[in-house]
Every structure is written in structure tokens, then in C-alpha cells.
Amino acid sequence: MFTILVANPKGGAGKSTLSTNIAGMLASTKQRVVIMDLDKQQSATNWLSRRPGMLPKIMSWNEQTDMEELRTFAPQWMVIDTHARLRRADRTYLLSRANCVLVPVNPSVFDIEATAKFLIKLHADPNVQSGKVAIGMVGSRTDSRTRMAQELNNFFKRSGLPVVMFVPDSVVYPQCARDGVSIYDLPASRTENQIEAWLPLVNWIREQLNRSRTAGVPETAVDVAVQPGVVQIA
Ligand SMILES: Nc1ncnc2c1ncn2[C@@H]1O[C@H](COP(=O)(O)OP(=O)(O)O)[C@@H](O)[C@H]1O
Ligand SMILES: [Mg+2]
Numbered sequence: 127m128f129t130i131l132v133a134n135p136k137g138g139a140g141k142s143t144l145s146t147n148i149a150g151m152l153a154s155t156k157q158r159v160v161i162m163d164l165d166k167q168q169s170a171t172n173w174l175s176r177r178p179g180m181l182p183k184i185m186s187w188n189e190q191t192d193m194e195e196l197r198t199f200a201p202q203w204m205v206i207d208t209h210a211r212l213r214r215a216d217r218t219y220l221l222s223r224a225n226c227v228l229v230p231v232n233p234s235v236f237d238i239e240a241t242a243k244f245l246i247k248l249h250a251d252p253n254v255q256s257g258k259v260a261i262g263m264v265g266s267r268t269d270s271r272t273r274m275a276q277e278l279n280n281f282f283k284r285s286g287l288p289v290v291m292f293v294p295d296s297v298v299y300p301q302c303a304r305d306g307v308s309i310y311d312l313p314a315s316r317t318e319n320q321i322e323a324w325l326p327l328v329n330w331i332r333e334q335l336n337r338s339r340t341a342g343v344p345e346t347a348v349d350v351a352v353q354p355g356v357v358q359i360a
Contacts, residue, residue, distance in 0.1 A: 127160070127204040128335055129346050131224035131259075133217075135244045136237050137210040140230035140266030142169035143299050145207035148228075150308020151328060152203050153182040160185040160201040164216075165209040166359050169303075176306030189359070197348050204346065209359070214247075216357045221253045223346045226334040228290065228327075230264040231281075233274035238281045245285055258343055262330055265292035267299070291327040296320065 132145045145161055149170075152159045163170040163186050171186040185191070185199050206220060221227070227248065231241045245261075253259045263282045268275045270292060282289040293299070298320060302308055309317045309324070338345075 127201050127346050127348065128338065129204045129206065129224045129226075130331065131206045131208070131220050131227045132230065133206075133208045133212060133220075133227060133244075134229050134231060134237075134241060135210050135212070136232070136240050139210075139232055139237060139241075140264070140293060141165075142173070142207050143266070143303065144228060144230045144264060144293070145170055145205045146173050146303070147299075147308045147310070147324070148327075148331070149184045149203075149205050150302075150310045151324065152205075153184050154308070154310035156182065157203055158183075158199060158201045159203045159205060160187050160196065160199070162187045162204055162206040164357055164359050165207060167209070170207045173303060173306050176304070178306065181307065181311050193348075201348065213358055217247065218251060219357060221248075221251045221259055224253075224259050225338045225343060225345065226260045226262065226331070227254075228262050228264055229287075230266045230293070231278060232266045233268050233272065233278040235274075235277070238278065242281070242285075245287070258341075260334055260337070261287050262290035262327075262334075263287050264290050264327070267295040268292040269295050288330070290330045291323060294320065294323050 130148060132141045134141055149159045149161050161170045161184060171188050174184055174186045185196060187196060231237050248254055248261060254261060265278050268278060298309060298317060309320045
């Protein structure tokens with residue numbers, strides 16, 4: 127399973143929104159996806175329980191998951207939705223399993239400050255230092271006309287990390303969360319602008335997949351993957 131870790135130490139940074147929409151995007155292209163939900167608030171798991179049955183199946187991997195069902199489903203992708211208080215040991219373990227990391231950040235000085243500290247920790251990780259795991263930055267609910275959006279962009283530039291995309295601030299995201307869908311499951315007339323905004327992220331993920339496979343980076347198998355219980359759910 128190609129594994130995408132979504133992490134940021136701030137609650138409300140947009141981790142679950144990013145995770146569920148990435149899963150929806152992959153599922154809409156007939157890929158089998160599992161979301162590892164490490165947050166005891168279970169936002170992603172609850173989102174999946176609201177997901178209409180006619181949409182492509184996405185599995186949640188939590189402590190209640192039937193492992194036989196997961197093995198039979200044979201996911202090709204795993205998206206790990208984390209909580210805000212990842213312990214160091216868990217971070218290290220997750221990075222050893224991940225193929226890439228996405229860090230969503232709100233356009234707010236508090237979020238920028240917390241993320242700056244988090245990036246220092248990420249940079250110190252051996253799997254990031256060796257280049258096995260690429261980090262991509264994502265601006266959350268960003269209105270590009272605002273001054274804070276500019277400040278967020280400046281922060282991203284200073285970090286020297288790739289800016290993957292800015293998710294527009296739109297009511298469509300809370301609506302998708304409520305209805306168990308992603309922007310990829312809605313009629314194009316409602317999401318045209320959003321789908322366009324997400325294109326750079328879709329391309330970045332594709333690049334990471336190619337980069338990782340060309341370099342022969344191993345991908346986590348279901349049997350040895352991160353087990354809820356190994357990593358603390360907080
Ligand atoms: N791009 C966006 N536009 C509007 N609202 C958003 C956007 N991204 C997230 N939200 C809302 O912000 C809140 C926090 O997002 P969430 O994804 O739950 O963050 P986290 O998982 O990091 O705690 C949720 O209510 C979500 O619906
Ligand atoms: Mg969340």
C-alpha cells in the first residue's frame with residue numbers, strides 16, 4: 127500500500143478534511159483505499175459510516191476493523207489521518223511506514239508557529255533525512271486574496287518544502303464531511319473550482335508514487351502495517 131501520512135500538531139488544521147478528500151479522490155479513480163484513523167474523535171471513521179453505499183468503497187482501519195475483510199479488500203493505498211498529539215515514538219514509527227507526508231496548515235500565526243516546530247522534528251527524522259519520505263505543505267481553507275494567505279505562503283517558502291496546494295475556504299468541505307462524500311463524489315457543476323484547485327495535489331501524489339517506485343522504496347503490506355494499538359490513538 128502506498129502510504130500517505132497526514133499530520134499537523136494543531137487541531138482543526140484540516141487533517142481529516144485532507145485525508146477524506148484524498149481517499150475520495152483515489153476511490154473515484156477505482157483505487158482501493160483504506161483510511162487508518164488514529165484520532166479517537168474518529169472523524170474519518172464516522173465520515174465513512176455516512177458514506178452512501180453506491181459510492182466506491184473506502185475502508186476505515188481502526189480497532190474494530192475485521193482484518194480478514196481488510197485483507198480481502200486488498201487496499202492499494204493507505205491514508206493515515208492522525209491526531210494533534212502524536213508522540214515522538216509514534217511519529218518515528220509512522221514515518222518508517224509512510225511513503226510521503228502532507229502537512230496541512232491554517233493561515234493563522236498560531237498554526238504557523240506550531241507547524242514550524244513540528245517541521246523541525248520532521249526534518250530530524252532519519253526517514254525524512256534519507257529522502258525516503260517526501261514532505262508536502264498544504265494551505266488549509268485559504269482565501270488567496272487575504273494577507274494571512276500571503277504570510278502562509280511566505281512561511282512555506284522559508285521552509286524550503288514544496289507547496290503542494292492551497293485548499294480554498296469553501297462551505298463544500300463541511301458539507302462533504304456531513305454527507306460522507308468527497309468533492310470527487312459531487313456533481314461537477316458544484317465542485318469545478320475545487321477540482322481544479324486539487325489538481326496540483328493529485329499530480330504531487332502521482333509524482334511521489336513514481337519517485338518511490340523508481341527508487342524501489344518498499345510499501346507497507348496489510349499484515350505488517352501500522353496496527354491501531356501499536357500507535358497510540360489519542
Ligand atoms: N477548506 C475548508 N473550507 C472550509 N472549512 C474547512 C476547510 N477545511 C476544513 N474545514 C473545516 O474546519 C474544521 C476542521 O477541519 P478538520 O479537517 O476536522 O481538521 P483536523 O482533522 O486537523 O482537526 C472542520 O469543521 C472542517 O469541516
Ligand atoms: Mg481530524
